[in-house]
Amino acid sequence: MIGAPLKNVIRYSLSGLPYDLWVFPGLIFILSSVVLFPPLYREFFDLRIHGKALVNIALTPHSKIKIIFSNLVSSIFEALTIALITGFIYTGFIEMTVTIHNLAFLLICLIIYLFLIGNLIISVALVIDTLSSMIITTFMIFLLNIFGNGFILETSFFPYVIETVLKWQPISMPFQLYQIYNSTGIIDFSILITLLPITYLWIILNGYILKKKLLQ
Secondary structure (H helix, E strand, O other), X not given: OOHXXXXXXXXXXXXXXXXXXXXXXXXXXXXXXXXXXXXXXXXXXXXXXXXXXXXHHHOOOOXXXXXXXXXXXHHHHHHXXXXXXXXXXXXXXXXXXXXXXXXXXXXHHHHHHHHXXXXXXXXHHHHOOOHHHHHHHHHHHHHHHHHHOOOOOOHHHOOHHXXXXXXXXXXXXXXXXXXXXXXXXXXXXXXXXHXXXXXXXXXXXXXXXXXXXXXX
């Protein structure tokens, strides 16, 4: 639905790759985001505002950070499974060669990205208490996520100032990290080292927010 029509409009990326090949990792990132959202929404918004399972789970001896982390891991595993299956299906429609090293690094970047976007979803789900606000905020996040992270349109299409902001905001950086590796074969360890502590600190922050929200 995205790659087939747009490849006839854009045809080639700015780096000269056929569009259907260039957009492949972006589609995997988008699909993973969509799959990741429902379980996190259910656990940290729906069950919380209705006083169901999350409240009871929070009363167990497990720390709030462990609750956040375990929910993230299980949701990310589900998202990765669906993304890999769909990725293999997509490769049946295009001619492309994926090396083991390229696929492995794509998965590393995807996992880091899912931890970041998952933390953002959890933060929003914990802070917001009304359904209408949750729907509007979620729509804005996904709109920015799809069009602002370079998944289907390169950030270079935007004016320079907007491009710089979009390209280097934390949730966009895992995809930029993969694109650098895909184009040059070089891993930018400065980006990688920056993202790991951000992910860890965000999990701690969400654990603190969960504790405050449940008054524990």
